[in-house]
Amino acid sequence: MPRALSIAQQIEKLREEIRRHEELYYVLDNPEISDAEYDALIEKLQKLEQKHPEYVTPDSPTQRVGGRPADGFAEVVHRQPMLSLDNSYNIDELRAFDQRCRRLADGRSLEYVAELKIDGLSIALHYENQILVRGVTRGDGRIGEDVTQNARTIRSVPLKLRTKEKSISGEVEVRGEVFIPRKVFERINAEREAQDEPRFANPRNAAAGTIRQLDSKIVASRKLDMFAYDLLAGDRKPFATHWEALNWLEKAGLRVSPERALCSSIDAVIEFANRMEARRDDLDYEIDGLVVKVNSTALQDEFGTTNKAPRWAIAYKYAARQATTKVNGIVVQVGRTGALTPVANLDPVSLAGTTVSRATLHNADEVKRLGIRIGDWVLIEKGGDVIPKVLKVIESKRTGEEKPFRMPKKCPVCGGEISRPEGEVVSRCVAADCPAQLEGRLLHFASRRAMRIEGLGESLVHQFVESGKIRDAGDLYSLTLDDIASLERMATKSASNLLAQIEASKQRDLSNLIYGLGLRHVGDHTATTLARQFGSLEALSKATVQELDDVPEIGLTVAQSVRDWFDDEGNIELCKRLEAAGVRTKMDKPSGPANDTFAGKLFVLTGTLAAFTRDEARAAIEARGGRVTSSISKKTDYLVAGEEAGSKLDKATELGVKVVDEEAFKKML
Numbered sequence: 001m002p003r004a005l006s007i008a009q010q011i012e013k014l015r016e017e018i019r020r021h022e023e024l025y026y027v028l029d030n031p032e033i034s035d036a037e038y039d040a041l042i043e044k045l046q047k048l049e050q051k052h053p054e055y056v057t058p059d060s061p062t063q064r065v066g067g068r069p070a071d072g073f074a075e076v077v078h079r080q081p082m083l084s085l086d087n088s089y090n091i092d093e094l095r096a097f098d099q100r101c102r103r104l105a106d107g108r109s110l111e112y113v114a115e116l117k118i119d120g121l122s123i124a125l126h127y128e129n130q131i132l133v134r135g136v137t138r139g140d141g142r143i144g145e146d147v148t149q150n151a152r153t154i155r156s157v158p159l160k161l162r163t164k165e166k167s168i169s170g171e172v173e174v175r176g177e178v179f180i181p182r183k184v185f186e187r188i189n190a191e192r193e194a195q196d197e198p199r200f201a202n203p204r205n206a207a208a209g210t211i212r213q214l215d216s217k218i219v220a221s222r223k224l225d226m227f228a229y230d231l232l233a234g235d236r237k238p239f240a241t242h243w244e245a246l247n248w249l250e251k252a253g254l255r256v257s258p259e260r261a262l263c264s265s266i267d268a269v270i271e272f273a274n275r276m277e278a279r280r281d282d283l284d285y286e287i288d289g290l291v292v293k294v295n296s297t298a299l300q301d302e303f304g305t306t307n308k309a310p311r312w313a314i315a316y317k318y319a320a321r322q323a324t325t326k327v328n329g330i331v332v333q334v335g336r337t338g339a340l341t342p343v344a345n346l347d348p349v350s351l352a353g354t355t356v357s358r359a360t361l362h363n364a365d366e367v368k369r370l371g372i373r374i375g376d377w378v379l380i381e382k383g384g385d386v387i388p389k390v391l392k393v394i395e396s397k398r399t400g401e402e403k404p405f406r407m408p409k410k411c412p413v414c415g416g417e418i419s420r421p422e423g424e425v426v427s428r429c430v431a432a433d434c435p436a437q438l439e440g441r442l443l444h445f446a447s448r449r450a451m452r453i454e455g456l457g458e459s460l461v462h463q464f465v466e467s468g469k470i471r472d473a474g475d476l477y478s479l480t481l482d483d484i485a486s487l488e489r490m491a492t493k494s495a496s497n498l499l500a501q502i503e504a505s506k507q508r509d510l511s512n513l514i515y516g517l518g519l520r521h522v523g524d525h526t527a528t529t530l531a532r533q534f535g536s537l538e539a540l541s542k543a544t545v546q547e548l549d550d551v552p553e554i555g556l557t558v559a560q561s562v563r564d565w566f567d568d569e570g571n572i573e574l575c576k577r578l579e580a581a582g583v584r585t586k587m588d589k590p591s592g593p594a595n596d597t598f599a600g601k602l603f604v605l606t607g608t609l610a611a612f613t614r615d616e617a618r619a620a621i622e623a624r625g626g627r628v629t630s631s632i633s634k635k636t637d638y639l640v641a642g643e644e645a646g647s648k649l650d651k652a653t654e655l656g657v658k659v660v661d662e663e664a665f666k667k668m669l
């Protein structure tokens with residue numbers, strides 16, 4: 001029988017187990033146990049340590065949380081100053097950096113490591129004989145603050161390094177960037193709002209505010225994370241290359257961003273920069289660019305530093321996505337569904353490569369949350385969406401001249417009633433004849449993915465509606481040349497072009513028509529599914545909720561919404577008029593695929609294909625009975641990966657989904 005373990009052994013065994021789960025969870029993103037099971041392990045360890053305080057060590061997982069709040073933070077002088085970086089803002093400046101480096105390298109070969117520039121704050125972690133002894137903020141680069149207790153709460157910071165190398169065993173310093181993942185950031189802000197505390201403007205501020213919190217319990221609840229990007233042993237770099245240092249850090253149990261590249265030329269760096277910029281919104285943390293570093297440690301030493309930044313590294317900044325500007329006015333727009341959207345008119349400001357003069361305020365709740373007034377200075381941000389949003393009011397810039405703004409009680413366009421159902425954030429104008437809604441519906445009907453009537457823009461639609469020439473989409477098809485030519489700034493030539501466009505739109509696919517009718521919850525993809533399934537507008541109009549719900553990819557919400565739309569007599573009337581005007585309301589061929597080589601197979605498309613647009617590839621798959629979805633799951637049969645395939649490719653590999661490149665895809669077809 002094996003001998004019973006001593007208390008010390010039991011404790012150490014438990015710690016090892018917990019460390020393994022922490023690494024699986026926080027570093028490898030691949031947990032094996034639930035949060036509750038993890039908590040139970042911690043609790044067990046806590047109990048053992050309480051009974052036997054003589055065995056409590058600073059690297060115990062229990063030491064992450066708690067600890068007495070300190071009276072402020074002690075100052076620590078950095079062993080090596082924490083420098084900042086010079087910036088470059090475009091490819092030319094990046095090439096100029098490369099030229100400087102090559103001049104300094106004087107013919108010797110030169111490699112770069114390109115890393116993400118994580119938008120957080122830097123920290124230095126001191127390890128002595130593998131044990132984390134201190135965490136220090138950057139401070140002014142020379143002197144930082146001792147935030148050890150808080151650093152311990154970061155689950156991806158190992159309290160003990162996993163390393164065997166003798167050369168890297170004494171005093172080790174790991175440097176990296178502390179950040180808050182986007183999702184956690186949203187959660188923190190929601191909580192702060194509920195407690196009437198001001199929101200953090202961005203994840204970086206939230207991370208900086210958090211690491212300097214005196215109560216490490218609060219810090220622990222904020223779920224900071226860290227990517228390591230530098231290593232010192234004593235006060236020198238222990239590896240011949242930066243690349244090796246990063247790999248070592250990873251092996252030692254730190255989290256190192258997998259998005260890194262060893263580049264043999266500046267062109268390879270640029271390629272990586274562009275690839276990552278395209279994926280910027282898919283990452284679950286904020287980045288503001290890249291950091292490009294000379295790989296060879298010997299060359300780094302030789303190039304040296306200025307008193308501010310190393311000569312062997314540079315930041316390559318993506319276009320800023322936040323800016324401050326002034327609110328000149330707030331207007332309330334009424335969309336095609338009657339939704340009221342407050343929009344701020346701004347002093348034009350340059351943001352992420354475009355000039356911005358409007359930002360959405362979303363809805364009444366958001367206006368209230370922001371407390372925005374006309375004349376305020378605001379911080380705006382452009383994310384993945386086309387129109388930027390207002391993050392916060394800069395109250396310190398108020399002069400007292402600002403004018404309050406209130407959401408209107410009636411529709412600002414038609415004066416109709418506004419309704420806001422319980423539990424919804426959106427207020428809507430419910431007037432059936434609101435001209436703003438009609439304009440929105442017409443613009444949607446004419447839009448590219450719907451009936452594609454080129455030339456029918458905002459100003460024309462407005463004039464048609466205002467003059468009463470058009471009361472619904474059906475009226476478009478009885479417009480005469482005179483009707484159009486009599487409008488402002490309309491010459492006969494453009495009037496006849498528009499007529500030709502309207503005529504041509506009659507031949508669009510049934511799916512375009514269904515999308516163009518603007519049923520709630522029916523996007524262009526759903527419209528295609530419905531067209532395929534029912535084959536005609538008439539058949540669709542007669543489908544029961546059950547029949548609709550039975551269609552793959554159609555859920556109950558959509559089913560109900562489609563039924564509701566066709567239950568409205570006015571809508572049925574519109575369908576009849578469109579049909580009478582000669583608009584195609586049936587599928588060309590009988591529904592069903594041309595052949596069934598892909599019957600039942602689920603495809604996902606990613607990257608750029610040389611010979612197909614996305615729509616063409618989709619059509620080719622669907623014509624053979626296959627289906628295309630946008631996200632990968634275990635059910636996916638094939639991922640068709642073109643050039644520059646991104647995270648979907650990783651996901652497919654992870655899930656064991658078969659990946660085919662363009663050549664293979666063509667063969668399958």
Ligand code: IVH
Pocket residue numbers: 083084085115116117118119120121122138177229230291310313315
């Ligand atoms: S290296 C001497 N690598 O950017 C080298 N910095 O603008 C100094 N940062 O203070 C830093 N991601 O807080 C490096 N992969 C990365 C980084 C990174 C973010 C931050 C860091 C630094 C600032 C300089």
